[in-house]
Amino acid sequence: MSILITGAAGGLGSAVCRVFLEAGVNVIAVDRSWKNTPSHPAIEADLTTGEGAAAMIEQALAHGPIDGFVHLVGGFSGGKPISETDDQTFDLMMNVNLRIAFNSIRAVLKPMIKEARHGRIVAIGSRAAIDPSPNFAAYAISKAALVALVKNVAAEVKGLGITANIVLPSTIDTPANRAAMPQSDFSKWVAPESIARLLLWLVSDAASDVSGAVIPIYGRA
Secondary structure, three states, X not given: OEEEEEOOOOHHHHHHHHHHHHOOOEEEEEEOOOOOOOOOOEEEOOOOOHHHHHHHHHHHHOOOOOOXXXXXXXXXXXXXXXXXXXXXXXXXXXXXXXXXXXXXXXHHHHHHHHHHOOEEEEEEOOHHHOOOOOOEHHHHHHHHHHXXXXXXXXXXXXXXXXXXXXXXXXXXXXXXXXXXXXXXXXXXOEOHHHHHHHHHHHOOHHHOOOOOOEEEEOOOO
C-alpha cells in the first residue's frame, strides 16, 4: 500500500509518517521544503497552484500507483471578531486550509478515477469546523469549507472504489502548539500518534465502507 502524505514534515506529519512506516506502508512524503531528506521517497511541492499539485502527483506516480492520499496541510491565523477580521487574514485561511486541499485532492482524484478505480482520501480538519468559538471565524469558516469539500468528493466517487473522509481534532499536542500556548494543559490535547492510528485505519481496506464521514478526535478537551 502506497500512501501520499502532504504536510509530512510538520509536527503531526512526522508522527503520521512514522506510524505508517512502522505498519509497513510505503510512504511518499510531501512538503513545501525539506531540510533533511527522509529515507523514504520525499517530494517538494508548492500546492498553492493547480500546476504545483499536478506536478506532485506526477512525481508520486513515478513510484507506482497511489493507493491513498492523506492531506495534513493547514494553518491558523485570527483572533479577532468578524467585524474586525481583515481581508488578508480571511484570504490566508481560505488559501491555506481550503484551496491547497482542493488543488491536491483534485489532482489525486484524476489517476484514482481514470486508472486505479480505487483509493482512500483523508483530510485533517479541525473541531472548529463544527464547534466554532468567538474570534476565530476566518479559521473556522475555512475548516468548515474543507468539510464540505471532502463530503462532496465522497458523494461524487460513490461506487468507484474510492472513499473520502475528514478527521476533526481538537488541539494537537505538537511542539509548535506547546510553544504557542505554554500555559495550557497539554494532557487534554490529542496525541499526534492517536490521530495517525485513526488515519492508518481509514486508508486501509478495513475502512472500505466508510466514506463521507466527519470524525471527531478531541482527546480530553
